[in-house]
Amino acid sequence: MPNPLLQTDDRGIYCAAGDFHIDPWKPVPRAVVTHAHSDHARPGSQAYLASRTSEPFLRKRLGKSISLQTADFGETVTLNGVRVSLHPAGHIRGSAQVRVEHNGEVWVVTGDYKVRPDPTCTPFELVPCDVLITECTFGLPVYRWPEPEDVAKEINDWWRQNASEGRTSIMFAYALGKAQRVLALLDDSIGPIYTHGAVQQMTQSYREAGVKLPATTYATGKDTSHDYTGGMVIAPTSAGRSNWIRRFSSPSTGFASGWMMLRGTRRRRAGDRGFVLSDHVDWPALMDVIDGTGAERVLLTHGDTAIVTRWLREQGIDARDLETPFARQEEDVAEEA
Ligand SMILES: [Zn+2]
Ligand SMILES: [Zn+2]
Incomplete structure (x- = not known):
């Protein structure tokens, strides 16, 4: 054979x-x-x-x-x-x-x-x-994944609620692919959108390729006095374990992944919210x-x-x-x- x-x-x-x-x-x-x-x-x-x-x-x-x-x-x-x-x-x-x-x-x-x-x-x-x-x-x-439009609504509702309470929303998502997919789902009338450096780099390449994404501001390590209240921050999971995250006052954290379908994974992640987006x-x-x-x-x-x-x-x-x-x-x- x-x-x-x-x-x-x-x-x-x-x-x-x-x-x-x-x-x-x-x-x-x-x-x-x-x-x-x-x-x-x-x-x-x-x-x-x-x-x-x-x-x-x-x-x-x-x-x-x-x-x-x-x-x-x-x-x-x-x-x-x-x-x-x-x-x-x-x-x-x-x-x-x-x-x-x-x-x-x-x-x-x-x-x-x-x-x-x-x-x-x-x-x-x-x-x-x-x-x-x-x-x-x-x-x-x-x-079995929910419809992306339904997940988009969940994410935007969560963001709007946080903004009304004077909190900053932080969404953890993989820097290449997931972060840009989340960005594309956001309703930027709710507030400003910020990115971690790793996300910003990849997002720039998406834009250069002609992919339409809402405007974002790079949350650099230098400007520690900026007020992020009411904003949405997209960051890789690793940023949640770094000093970078400390600049955001009373943050509410979310995580976008297919693994969020399982309750155990949600608990282990210890984020405030899990969104099923794979x-x-x-x-x-x-x-x-x-x-x-x-x-x-x-x-x-x-x-x-x-x-x-x-x-x-x-x-x-x-x-x-x-x-x-x-x-x-x-x-x-x-x-x-
Ligand atoms: Zn793979
Ligand atoms: Zn892959």
Whole structure:
């Protein structure tokens, strides 16, 4: 039996025919990268291939001088005779699924993805394939996301209430992707919006790419006398453990993540409010995508793969875990998701 088109080795998902890796966790000669989150885009590879829209973020994460080839969504790049193309994953700006075609067989690696509307990135595209390698970060039937408009209303109501009580709202969100998605949902008639430095940098790149976002002011470390009362501050979770946060008087804190569906996570986070806003697929969307691709075989990664695998097998689908030596810290997952 011939080798499968893609399989894991000690450095990541490897295509032997094309001699490249997808989102490798160790340095490789050629890395195809789905998006600029740090658990997918890792430093040290000799050459990178990624979507054109992800370029500014990858250079921020991996350095200006990396050897990076970019491709438009849908454009085919041939590597050693293997046809590779990138398709929108709808996860964050520039995020891509990787389609690999060789000898009439098509494989798709989803990377992180979501199907819910998000004005800050290109909508997810369903790509038909023979074999699907999908993430299943939220691969349990309990995960069903509320409508983004409803979450937007919850966030704005919370902000308005805090402002009327003379409090400052602080929303913790991952600096790349989630922060900008939250920004796009805010009603800026309520008050001024401030950003932490890490968020400001990434937001600037979104604006330069033409994404419309409400005006924000960078809350620098220098001006400690500014009155932030009634404002909304967007900051990465790590800022909540730093001195930076002390400048805000009587703050009310919120956290935007898919993990907020679980009460235990809410308690552990110790924020005042949790908002269910995820950049990953929920359970029904995961099932729809698997079904929609028409894949004959499904390989699961990132999440409770055993549960999803068993469920799919009961539906008569040839599903298995994609063995990876790589396990993420829960903290990282929570911040990004
Ligand atoms: Zn991601
Ligand atoms: Zn990820």
